[in-house]
Amino acid sequence: MSKQQKLKQLLQKQLNQGRDLLDRGLDRHVRLAVTGLSGAGKTTFITGILEQLLHGDPRRLPFWRVAREGRLRGAHLSAQPDQQIPRFQYEKALATMASNPPKWPASTRSLSEIRTIVRADKKASWYGGGRDYRDLTIDLLDYPGEWLLDLPMLQQDYAQWSAQQRELLAKEPRQQLASTWLQQWFHSSQAAQDNQQTDDDAQVRETAAAYRAFLQSARQQGLYLLQPGRLLLPGEFENAPILDFFPWPEEPSEASLPPHMQRLYDLLEQRFEAYKKEVVTPFFKQHFRHFNRQVLLVDVLGALRRGPTAVADLQLTLQQLLPSFQYGSNSLLNRLFQPRVEKVCIVATKADVLVPEQHEQLQQLLKSIVSPILDSLRFDGIDVELHAVAAISCTQASARDAEVAAVTGWEQTDNGVRQVAVKPPQLPKSISSGEFKPIAYIDFVPAVAAGLGATGIRGEALPQLRLDAVLEFLTGDKW
Numbered sequence: 001m002s003k004q005q006k007l008k009q010l011l012q013k014q015l016n017q018g019r020d021l022l023d024r025g026l027d028r029h030v031r032l033a034v035t036g037l038s039g040a041g042k043t044t045f046i047t048g049i050l051e052q053l054l055h056g057d058p059r060r061l062p063f064w065r066v067a068r069e070g071r072l073r074g075a076h077l078s079a080q081p082d083q084q085i086p087r088f089q090y091e092k093a094l095a096t097m098a099s100n101p102p103k104w105p106a107s108t109r110s111l112s113e114i115r116t117i118v119r120a121d122k123k124a125s126w127y128g129g130g131r132d133y134r135d136l137t138i139d140l141l142d143y144p145g146e147w148l149l150d151l152p153m154l155q156q157d158y159a160q161w162s163a164q165q166r167e168l169l170a171k172e173p174r175q176q177l178a179s180t181w182l183q184q185w186f187h188s189s190q191a192a193q194d195n196q197q198t199d200d201d202a203q204v205r206e207t208a209a210a211y212r213a214f215l216q217s218a219r220q221q222g223l224y225l226l227q228p229g230r231l232l233l234p235g236e237f238e239n240a241p242i243l244d245f246f247p248w249p250e251e252p253s254e255a256s257l258p259p260h261m262q263r264l265y266d267l268l269e270q271r272f273e274a275y276k277k278e279v280v281t282p283f284f285k286q287h288f289r290h291f292n293r294q295v296l297l298v299d300v301l302g303a304l305r306r307g308p309t310a311v312a313d314l315q316l317t318l319q320q321l322l323p324s325f326q327y328g329s330n331s332l333l334n335r336l337f338q339p340r341v342e343k344v345c346i347v348a349t350k351a352d353v354l355v356p357e358q359h360e361q362l363q364q365l366l367k368s369i370v371s372p373i374l375d376s377l378r379f380d381g382i383d384v385e386l387h388a389v390a391a392i393s394c395t396q397a398s399a400r401d402a403e404v405a406a407v408t409g410w411e412q413t414d415n416g417v418r419q420v421a422v423k424p425p426q427l428p429k430s431i432s433s434g435e436f437k438p439i440a441y442i443d444f445v446p447a448v449a450a451g452l453g454a455t456g457i458r459g460e461a462l463p464q465l466r467l468d469a470v471l472e473f474l475t476g477d478k479w
Ligand SMILES: Nc1nc2c(ncn2[C@@H]2O[C@H](COP(=O)(O)OP(=O)(O)OP(=O)(O)O)[C@@H](O)[C@H]2O)c(=O)[nH]1
Pocket: 036, 037, 038, 039, 040, 041, 042, 043, 044, 045, 104, 105, 106, 107, 108, 109, 143, 144, 145, 146, 349, 350, 351, 352, 353, 389, 390, 391, 392, 393, 394, 443, 444
């Protein structure tokens, strides 16, 4: 890179930093932490939000006040704050959905980011004059959901983490799924003791591979609390020894460990600490510390489809995640130096699988899943709202007075897609007893190309459900 280019880059960086600081100081900067476990709908949500921001069509956004009042002037994508992070591939996501046959964007494998600047007229003052505009900067970050699961590990040491994992592993279906890993562990430990084998590194590597296989099968079974997340999706750490660790499989005892076992313990403990320091902390520090608003996406329908064990596991996982974020009041000083999350929107995704009359029930089920989180956020004085949304709606619902409620969408077939009209799944009345029948529904494809609804490609925003209410909650106070 030439000297001139370097100077230009430096100036651009300082300009960006200056702007960020000014915007934050003036409170015109929403850094939105889109949080959600793998498959919760983050990438789709970001795409859907961008669609609505960029098109800003008041007819489609009645619950977003600034749009409803006709004050939106427009929005554009802008240079992103971090030069080292790839840009979120918004256009590619749209193109994938509009392809023939239409497809969902692939599961996210690395970090990306995007910045939008939205301009709106200020509210007219009481004397009628001085109509002026205001710009709001909105930053969105996308990342693989698996990585989020590592955040709670930052508050644990190796002994605590191991104890917690052992507790989980003592219950089905984990117990059964983990049996191969455990057998491998006992077998190799025994062999090491008998033969005085000293290749600790090889033993740890092989047992870590078995642990990784366990995590993969647990994911297939619909479990959520799967740590370390990078073992499932390593990113740039593929094959790095820093990922070769697992929880200590044995209960602690009064007696000290034999020397070989003690060495293994020390090695695993070291790796655990290195993982926290070199993998989890940088991710958290660089990307999560500066958020001031949060969306927590929850795939309630997906969990209901997997059944009661999955719902319980989801509940536990979300509860574990909460202490990873800094919640609290956002004074000017905080805003500048250590922003805190002051509003949290908890969202049940994929609501287009249902008819609108069921959305209230979906929201109620979401509420019972996150009730421990809700209590603690409200205790901290955080502004919280719950919504049921479809970031990109793939269906059309029958009329409210139709004899049989149905949703019409497109499903994938061996040689393309076909349109189907089906009854929506029947939601359980309650999940508090921990017993309910798993629901069933079709995974509709985003029928953009098939001509259902309007498309971004044709110059209109993609269809959605209730994103306007989410936008109102997250940005309504900024105009
Ligand atoms: N019907 C419907 N399905 C959705 C919607 N949003 C997401 N989905 C489905 O959920 C899947 C996962 O959505 P993503 O947005 O990729 O989820 P993610 O949280 O980014 O997942 P990772 O990148 O794996 O962490 C999609 O492939 C769709 O099948 C929606 O609004 N409506």
